[in-house]
Amino acid sequence: MTAWAPSGIGEVVPGDDLAALIAGALDRPLIDGDILVVTSKIVSKAEGRIVAATDREDAITAETVRVVATREHPGGVTRIVENRLGLVMAAAGVDASNTAEGTVLLLPVDPDATARRLRAALSARLGVRIGVLITDTAGRTWRQGQTDLTIGAAGVRVLDDLRGSTDTHGRTLEVSMAALADEIAAAADLVKGKATGRPVAVVRGLGHAVTDDDGPGARVLVRTGPEDMFREGTAEAYRRGWADGAAGVDPRP
Amino acid sequence: MTAWAPSGIGEVVPGDDLAALIAGALDRPLIDGDILVVTSKIVSKAEGRIVAATDREDAITAETVRVVATREHPGGVTRIVENRLGLVMAAAGVDASNTAEGTVLLLPVDPDATARRLRAALSARLGVRIGVLITDTAGRTWRQGQTDLTIGAAGVRVLDDLRGSTDTHGRTLEVSMAALADEIAAAADLVKGKATGRPVAVVRGLGHAVTDDDGPGARVLVRTGPEDMFREGTAEAYRRGWADGAAGVDPRP
Numbered sequence: 001m002t003a004w005a006p007s008g009i010g011e012v013v014p015g016d017d018l019a020a021l022i023a024g025a026l027d028r029p030l031i032d033g034d035i036l037v038v039t040s041k042i043v044s045k046a047e048g049r050i051v052a053a054t055d056r057e058d059a060i061t062a063e064t065v066r067v068v069a070t071r072e073h074p075g076g077v078t079r080i081v082e083n084r085l086g087l088v089m090a091a092a093g094v095d096a097s098n099t100a101e102g103t104v105l106l107l108p109v110d111p112d113a114t115a116r117r118l119r120a121a122l123s124a125r126l127g128v129r130i131g132v133l134i135t136d137t138a139g140r141t142w143r144q145g146q147t148d149l150t151i152g153a154a155g156v157r158v159l160d161d162l163r164g165s166t167d168t169h170g171r172t173l174e175v176s177m178a179a180l181a182d183e184i185a186a187a188a189d190l191v192k193g194k195a196t197g198r199p200v201a202v203v204r205g206l207g208h209a210v211t212d213d214d215g216p217g218a219r220v221l222v223r224t225g226p227e228d229m230f231r232e233g234t235a236e237a238y239r240r241g242w243a244d245g246a247a248g249v250d251p252r253p
Numbered sequence: 254m255t256a257w258a259p260s261g262i263g264e265v266v267p268g269d270d271l272a273a274l275i276a277g278a279l280d281r282p283l284i285d286g287d288i289l290v291v292t293s294k295i296v297s298k299a300e301g302r303i304v305a306a307t308d309r310e311d312a313i314t315a316e317t318v319r320v321v322a323t324r325e326h327p328g329g330v331t332r333i334v335e336n337r338l339g340l341v342m343a344a345a346g347v348d349a350s351n352t353a354e355g356t357v358l359l360l361p362v363d364p365d366a367t368a369r370r371l372r373a374a375l376s377a378r379l380g381v382r383i384g385v386l387i388t389d390t391a392g393r394t395w396r397q398g399q400t401d402l403t404i405g406a407a408g409v410r411v412l413d414d415l416r417g418s419t420d421t422h423g424r425t426l427e428v429s430m431a432a433l434a435d436e437i438a439a440a441a442d443l444v445k446g447k448a449t450g451r452p453v454a455v456v457r458g459l460g461h462a463v464t465d466d467d468g469p470g471a472r473v474l475v476r477t478g479p480e481d482m483f484r485e486g487t488a489e490a491y492r493r494g495w496a497d498g499a500a501g502v503d504p505r506p
Binding site for chain 2: 001002003004069071080082087088097098099100101137140141142143144145146147148149158159160169176177178180182183184186187189190191205206220222223224228229230231232233234235237238239240241243244245246247248251252253
């Protein structure tokens with residue numbers, strides 16, 4: 001596997017043709033099986049998802065479908081929320097860096113659709129069979145630091161379903177579903193970096209993860225609903241329980 | 254960045270000299286700045302961390318420092334717990350695959366210490382300045398599928414502290430600490446795979462992440478304690494709250 005991040009994609013502004021910008025910046029021709037990894041920031045900018053920074057808290061509220069946990073700290077309140085895309089993230093993915101002073105960036109409207117459009121446009125333009133991922137950066141529970149993950153996908157097997165496969169001992173694998181697209185997003189971030197002006201990476205050598213169809217997109221990476229054992233923060237769940245217990249209401253865990 | 258996984262590391266058994274096995278399997282000479290990524294399974298095996306499968310539930314209990322959340326399902330009970338290493342994982346990281354029938358594998362005793370030993374042994378043997386990571390596979394909250402992460406590290410900047418750095422607009426970066434070691438673990442997993450008998454990968458091209466000192470190890474990637482907003486599962490926290498509320502105990506969120 002080889003990964004690199006071409007330079008030469010300048011500042012992206014609303015209305016820009018991302019496929020044309022990316023194609024123009026590629027320093028080597030793409031080949032069949034390459035995966036193009038695109039930072040969501042430039043998708044947001046091309047889509048004009050820029051709002052005044054004075055509305056940052058309003059923007060977070062507007063992007064929020066469900067509050068998962070909040071915490072007050074000296075600088076304000078951290079809100080971990082589920083956003084329109086089903087992603088659970090701090091500040092709903094609203095980003096105050098990587099945009100002009102006085103503005104904040106919202107996440108793209110529909111990153112899976114954007115990934116499909118980019119794939120179609122670049123495949124037609126360059127005559128190659130590639131996959132496209134759109135990525136963002138997020139913190140994790142129980143781990144320090146942030147990693148990149150995939151919020152939009154086309155033509156990439158996002159989950160590698162190993163259920164039923166066997167290991168070298170002939171035993172069924174306990175680890176059953178590798179989140180390929182998130183691992184590719186992480187690999188790409190290692191060459192893109194955060195502040196280097198290289199918002200796109202090419203990952204080569206994972207042709208087995210590139211599919212003919214666009215596939216189901218990054219939506220299938222989202223796990224919420226009854227399966228989610230952490231749908232509320234500890235403090236929030238406790239307080240809800242305490243109120244119910246004090247009121248003599250039947251438990252609703 | 255280039256990553257590949259040499260073949261030729263056979264079945265590892267207790268007492269094996271991992272540095273010798275890895276050095277013998279390398280298909281290309283390592284160079285300064287390379288990062289060697291080692292699956293924890295072979296460390297566990299070399300350390301003899303193998304117990305009878307009949308004791309699997311006992312083994313999980315023994316590895317558990319704190320239960321975070323449990324859930325019953327038709328096949329048994331899933332336990333998300335904090336283990337001795339501070340890692341919050343399903344089944345405390347006890348793995349029933351990748352080991353002989355009738356046995357399960359525990360995580361290595363002290364992966365940071367193992368990473369330091371491997372680094373010293375391989376640096377001396379091969380005459381190169383490399384970093385070493387030991388990785389395991391884990392699920393994530395709110396995301397489907399598993400990714401690899403780092404549980405032991407030596408000579409690698411595990412967190413890239415960007416606080417105070419500025420972006421291309423001169424604005425302070427919101428994303429402030431990249432979990433480099435976890436992103437490298439994910440990249441390495443893409444070339445190792447789960448069932449291919451390639452438990453070691455070389456990641457080349459990230460020399461800026463390799464340090465002279467062994468550094469603090471993977472322990473600094475662990476975030477538990479007061480900062481942890483998800484120290485209990487939602488159902489667990491709710492039930493504790495309900496009981497306290499019903500008993501008229503002051504809230505202890």
